[in-house]
Amino acid sequence: MGTIERKQRLKEEVRCRILDASWQIVQEEGWHALSMRKIADAIEYTAPIIYGYFENKDAILREFTQRGYQILSKTVKEARDQHTDPAEQMEAMWLAYWDFGYEHQAYYQLMYGVSVDCCQQEKMIPEAEETLNLLNETLGKLMAQSKHREQEDHCRRFYTFWSVVHGLISLNIVRKSSSLSLETNRSILFEAIHAIIADIKG
Amino acid sequence: MGTIERKQRLKEEVRCRILDASWQIVQEEGWHALSMRKIADAIEYTAPIIYGYFENKDAILREFTQRGYQILSKTVKEARDQHTDPAEQMEAMWLAYWDFGYEHQAYYQLMYGVSVDCCQQEKMIPEAEETLNLLNETLGKLMAQSKHREQEDHCRRFYTFWSVVHGLISLNIVRKSSSLSLETNRSILFEAIHAIIADIKG
DNA sequence: AATTTTGCTTAACGGTGTTAAAAAAACCTA
DNA sequence: TAGGTTTTTTTAACACCGTTAAGCAAAATT
Structure with a gap:
């Protein structure tokens, strides 16, 4: 037997x-x-x-979600352990975090609910691009006040703004149960936006 | 007739x-x-x-997507038009952007592919919390080097890091067609992370 | 009044996740 | 090896889904 x-x-x-x-x-x-x-x-x-x-399809998805978090956790930990200074560790860890998201997009979609099958028609909707144009235009004026001239720089600034705002909104929606208070959200926003603007002004 | x-x-x-x-x-x-x-x-x-x-179900979703972008565009424009200084405009516009995402979560989900029906079991997966703990721990050490003591402050810093990194990853995944180059992504990451760390160090 | 057009419903196709019953295969015992 | 038991696998079914084609009944037109 x-x-x-x-x-x-x-x-x-x-x-x-x-x-x-x-x-x-x-x-x-x-x-x-x-x-x-x-x-x-x-x-x-x-x-x-x-x-x-x-048990069901969800259990399969859960398995992959778990695998994703295991890889992420391992990656971040390894990044940390290659440094001793907390500032350097912090940098390495978040870079590792980003690398994970960049390399393992399928995992990331599952873990953080980033559904890709949406708004591919963004260019079909004029208002979508209009919003981006409005923001870009104003950013252009702001940067013109200083001595920033490169297109590359403009693009980076814009995405820095966009990332922090979009990230904050997304995390609030996805982590609805344990999301931040309105006050915390606003103070993060204020600080981040002011920091970016201050940096542009030089 | x-x-x-x-x-x-x-x-x-x-x-x-x-x-x-x-x-x-x-x-x-x-x-x-x-x-x-x-x-x-x-x-x-x-x-x-x-x-x-x-035409089909997708057309209904498209209708709502369009409505969302219309509201967002109107909101951002109105925010801009209440100021004249580009820096003030920039601040008002991104705050308005965030307000839209906070108030109209259903629209935002559709527009930016934030699916909510995921990873609610985040607390079920130990590695999920472990990653956050690793990052939080290191942030704690970093902040201890300066004179930050408040829990509130810690939370804000953490979410600032997380928002910009998560936002950058998400935007890359969702806007796959017109996403940024690897170099641009990394320079945004570097600048943002260094700026936050520098700010913590005071 | 007869006929055409319109509006709406029913039925169906192929797909989804999931469960219960039926069939087939493997195993164990006599 | 034959017969019965247990395990494995499949088939069938349920309740949904988006979508399309055919049928029917009411309204409008001739």
Whole structure:
């Protein structure tokens, strides 16, 4: 009866195949294209058997979410451990954080709810570009007051503004349960915006 | 027959009712719960008639996306027009931008692909909190070197870091077509992180 | 009044996640 | 090896989804 171990091994292998197949589908077609039947097809089974390995589809997504956080955690920790000075550590850690998001976009989408299948028609909607133009225009005037002339510089400043504001909004929406107070949000905004403006003014 | 105008009016009214019903469903249950059949139920019709008013479900979402951008554009413009100094304008505009995201979360989700139905189990995944703890810990050491003592301050600094990094990643993912170069991303990151660290050091 | 046009519904197709029953395969025992 | 038990896998079904085509009934036109 040693076969029980062999069965355990086979069961574990099928579990891996489910995750491997899922990951491949996601990489090729995105999260929206991941379905139980498609996974089953890929591992040459029928859909219901997956429920012997995962409670439901959400459990599969949860597995990947967990993997994402594990990789992120490991990455950030390693970045920290290559420095001793807290300031250098801080820099390395956030850079590592960004690198993770840049390299593992599929993970990041899942972990932080960044759905990609939206507003591709941004250029179809005039008001979308109009808003960006308004902000860009004013930024141009502001930078003209100083001696910034390069387009590159303009682009960077703009995205710095945009990133902090968009990031703050997004984090508030996604982390609805443990989100910040209105006052905290506003003071972060004020400080960040003023800092950027001050930096532009030189 | 002047009835043609009356019919036009009725058709327009049904279109409005579709959008009103859709919006109510979204407010009550979120975007994921919006379905053609549910909309039809709400306006006391059957699903296929909706296709007489909108090409498909995506067209309905596009309508709301457009509305969102219209409101945002109007808001930002109004904020600008209450000031004359570019620096003041810039501040007012980004604050208005944030206010929009805070007040109209449903719109913002649609416009920038912030799906809320994710990672609510963040606390279920130890590694998720571990990453935040690592970053918080190092930030604590960094701030201890200066004379920052308040918890409030700590929280603000942390979210400033997080917002700009998360925002930068998200914008890159969502605006995949017109995203920034790796060099631009890194220089934004470097500048922002160094600025925050410098500010902490005083 | 008969006919055309319009508005709406029913039915259907292919897809989704998920569950229960049926079938097939594997296993164990006699 | 034969028969019965257990495990594995599939088929069928349910309730949804977006979407399209056909059918029907009411309204408008001739």
